[in-house]
Amino acid sequence: MKKLGRNTWASIVVLLFGVVLFYVGTDGFRAFTAEAARVERLKADKPKFPQVTLEDSMGRAYPVSEFKGKYVFITFLYTSCGTVCPELEMNMGEVYKKLPERYLGKEIVFLSISFDPERDTPERLDKYKDMFGSDGETWRMARISDQAELDSLLKEFGVIVIPDGEGNFAHNSAFYLVDPEGKLADVMDYKKTGDATRKVLRILEEGEKR
Template identity: 65%
Template structure:
């Protein structure tokens, strides 16, 4: 009997310990994965887009101030990716098509940022954009950040994890990022939920337009 009580107590202690770890590790049950916890933290902290220098597919160089006064809908990609990046950009293309035309260019800009600047030069990005943007290099731009320190700072600020392997590929997380008119990150959206992402953007723009 004494051993049974001891075993029961030990079991309860282990369960309680596991419960506490789960509670802390899931950000008080609001996140069930590290990625979800990271997204929640980003949305809560709302980092400012840093002053980095882009070079786009048309060899133009500028900072995020190029889109001042607009929302910017962002993905992070590399063109040699044969898996998630293709789905990410195809889904972004669908979101692009769902945004009312009166908002495009005037209120919102689409931007894909490469984290592989050595291979993703302007010529490569120009070819890559044609796979997804119907040749549009204005309302949806593709760009790299040549300065490695600037690139790493941006990735860190926006919680983008990029891990190179020995074959020139990268393991990385993926999402849609929405930066507001003041350059503040306001939404991190599931790239697999196309309608939800588009509706979130449209709701924000409609509200501001008084629709």
């Protein structure tokens, strides 16, 4: 059997080292981008929705415990966004419309949260919700006026929001599902509305059988 030369062994060591780095950096090959890795960690950690006060499009203010005992299907947005946010909310509307009406407001509530509370007043959110078929009750649009509370929520749920200094934000987007105990149950690709609808429907149907 031919012995491997020093250069060959060196190449093998470098290759193995690279594989280990790739494994660690991608959470065990399950994720190939930083965003996917972030989502994998969130799913594993299942953070609890922090205590915040929401102010919705009707001007009502209430704690997040308003939704205790229900699933909450969440997006994060700002109404001045001209890129991903309209698509995000349109896709949220698709999931909303495909769920049986008997679940809406009783077993699950849809909630769009603005991370631009200074501009996204209740009046502005009220106009914005009409563009997507939000009824303001079973699908609410709200802001969190307290910046510390907002920052806490964004941090817990891994929502990255970077202002550009000109009134716009670079941010990641997804569907977030919070369970009746207030813990993050899942993070879903907002572009795959069919998958999200089937997943939520399955969860709600399983809840009915218990």
